[in-house]
Amino acid sequence: MNEPIQDRLVTLRRSLHRHPEPAWREFATTARLVEEIRAIGVDELAVGPDAYDPADRMAVPDADLEPWLERARERGADEALLERMTGGNTGAVAVLDRGEGPAIGLRVDIDGLFIEESDDDDHDPAAEGFRSEIDGTMHACGHDAHMTWGLAVLEAIKASDFSGRLVVFFQPAEETSGGGCPMAKSEFAEGLDYLLAIHVGLDHPTGEVVAGIEKPLAMCHVDATIEGTSAHAGKAPNEGDNAMHAMGTAIENAYGIPRHADGMTRVNIGYAEAGSASNVIAERAHMEAEARGETTELMEYMKDRLERTVRSAARMHGCRADVEVVSESPRADSDPELQSLVSEVATGVDGIDRVLPAADFGASEDATFLMERVQRDGGLATYLIVGTDHPTSHHTPTFDVDEDSLAHGVDVLVETIRTLEHQHPVARNESER
Numbered sequence: 001m002n003e004p005i006q007d008r009l010v011t012l013r014r015s016l017h018r019h020p021e022p023a024w025r026e027f028a029t030t031a032r033l034v035e036e037i038r039a040i041g042v043d044e045l046a047v048g049p050d051a052y053d054p055a056d057r058m059a060v061p062d063a064d065l066e067p068w069l070e071r072a073r074e075r076g077a078d079e080a081l082l083e084r085m086t087g088g089n090t091g092a093v094a095v096l097d098r099g100e101g102p103a104i105g106l107r108v109d110i111d112g113l114f115i116e117e118s119d120d121d122d123h124d125p126a127a128e129g130f131r132s133e134i135d136g137t138m139h140a141c142g143h144d145a146h147m148t149w150g151l152a153v154l155e156a157i158k159a160s161d162f163s164g165r166l167v168v169f170f171q172p173a174e175e176t177s178g179g180g181c182p183m184a185k186s187e188f189a190e191g192l193d194y195l196l197a198i199h200v201g202l203d204h205p206t207g208e209v210v211a212g213i214e215k216p217l218a219m220c221h222v223d224a225t226i227e228g229t230s231a232h233a234g235k236a237p238n239e240g241d242n243a244m245h246a247m248g249t250a251i252e253n254a255y256g257i258p259r260h261a262d263g264m265t266r267v268n269i270g271y272a273e274a275g276s277a278s279n280v281i282a283e284r285a286h287m288e289a290e291a292r293g294e295t296t297e298l299m300e301y302m303k304d305r306l307e308r309t310v311r312s313a314a315r316m317h318g319c320r321a322d323v324e325v326v327s328e329s330p331r332a333d334s335d336p337e338l339q340s341l342v343s344e345v346a347t348g349v350d351g352i353d354r355v356l357p358a359a360d361f362g363a364s365e366d367a368t369f370l371m372e373r374v375q376r377d378g379g380l381a382t383y384l385i386v387g388t389d390h391p392t393s394h395h396t397p398t399f400d401v402d403e404d405s406l407a408h409g410v411d412v413l414v415e416t417i418r419t420l421e422h423q424h425p426v427a428r429n430e431s432e433r
Contacts, residue, residue, distance in 0.1 A: 014130035020112025023173035024088035027072035048089030052182035058327035059178035091172035101164025108150035109174035142200035180366030195381035197367035204387030211342035212334025212382035218299035219364035220328035230283035240281030241318035244274035247285035250313035263294035332371035334382035
C-alpha cells in the first residue's frame with residue numbers, strides 16, 4: 001500500500017467494487033477505508049459512533065447485521081474497528097488541519113445495493129475479473145468510484161502545501177437516505193465554509209462536468225404494517241378483518257392523493273406483501289412506500305397525506321395501521337457562486353471538454369442534509385457531477401463506469417479545493433460561526 005493512490009486509481013476502485021456492502025453493513029468497506037486513510041496520515045480520524053451520534057441514524061435494519069460483520073472479520077478487518085462498528089455504526093470522517101484558511105468539506109458515499117451483478121461476457125467487471133464477490137449485492141451506482149475520489153483527494157491535499165481545514169465524509173447508507181442526517185448533525189460539519197458533494201455519471205458522458213445540481217427532490221421512505229383479524233375465507237369470512245383488502249385500498253387511494261399547485265409531487269408504493277393461504281383472511285399486510293416533492297414543504301404535504309391515507313384505509317376495514325417514516329431528506333440547491341467557481345476550474349482540467357454550470361437533478365440525495373447545514377451556517381455548497389460513459393443506467397446489473405473518469409474527478413476536486421483556498425469567496429461574520 002506504499003504506492004500512491006493516484007497511481008492506482010483503477011486498482012483501488014476495482015478492489016472496492018468486488019466487495020460491496022449495503023447500508024449500515026459497510027463493515028469491511030469502512031475497515032478498508034480506514035486502512036487507506038491511516039496510510040495517508042491525517043490529523044483526525046473518526047469511525048462510526050465517533051463520527052456521528054448513532055441516535056441520529058435513519059433506516060437502520062433491525063436484523064441482518066451479524067452476517068456482514070462476520071464476513072468482514074473473515075476478510076481480516078481490524079477487530080478493534082469491528083468492535084467500534086457494532087450495531088451497524090459504519091462510515092468514517094477524515095480531517096486534515098493545515099492552519100489558517102477555509103474549512104472545506106467533501107462528502108462521498110460508500111454503500112452498495114441489493115442487486116445481483118451481471119456475469120455476461122460483455123460486462124467489463126465480469127470479463128476482467130472484478131465482478132462483485134457477494135451474491136445479490138453490487139456497486140451499481142458508482143460509490144466505488146466516489147470512495148476512490150475521496151481517498152485520492154485526501155492524499156493529494158496531504159501532499160500539497162494546502163492551508164486550511166479539509167474534512168472528508170465517507171458517508172454510509174446513502175441509498176436508504178439514512179447516513180446524511182447524522183453526519184450533518186455531527187461536530188465535523190460545524191463551521192464549514194464550503195461543502196462539495198459529488199456523483200459519477202448520471203447520464204453525463206466522460207469528459208463532461210456539471211458544476212452543481214438544481215431541484216433535487218425532497219423525499220421520505222415510509223413503511224406501513226396493517227394488522228387485521230384472520231378467519232376462514234369460506235366458512236366465516238365475515239369474522240375477519242382483511243388486512244390485505246385494507247392494504248389494497250390504501251395503495252389505490254395513495255395514487256389518488258391530489259397533486260399540489262405549488263410544484264411537482266410524487267408517491268410510489270414499491271413493495272407489498274400480505275396473506276398466508278388462499279383460504280385464510282389475511283391478518284397482516286406490509287407495504288413500503290415513498291413520497292417526494294419539489295420542495296421540502298411539498299414532500300411534507302405528500303408524506304402527511306400518505307400516512308393519513310393508510311390509516312384511513314385500515315380503519316375502513318376494521319384494521320389497525322402502524323406507519324413509520326424510516327428516513328427522509330430535504331431539498332437543497334447548489335449555490336451559484338460555488339457553481340461558477342467549479343465551472344471555471346473544470347474548464348481547465350485535462351480531459352474535460354464540456355462544462356455545464358447547472359442541471360436539474362430530478363431524483364433525491366441525502367447529501368442535502370450536509371448542504372443544508374453548511375448553507376444555514378452561512379457557507380456555500382454544491383453537488384457536482386463528473387460524467388462517465390456507463391453502458392446501462394444506474395441501479396442495473398450491468399452498470400459500470402469509464403475508468404478514465406476517475407482521474408477527472410480527482411483533478412476537478414483537488415483544483416477546486418486549492419482554488420477555494422486562494423480565493424475564499426465566502427465572507428462571514430464571526431457571529432455567524
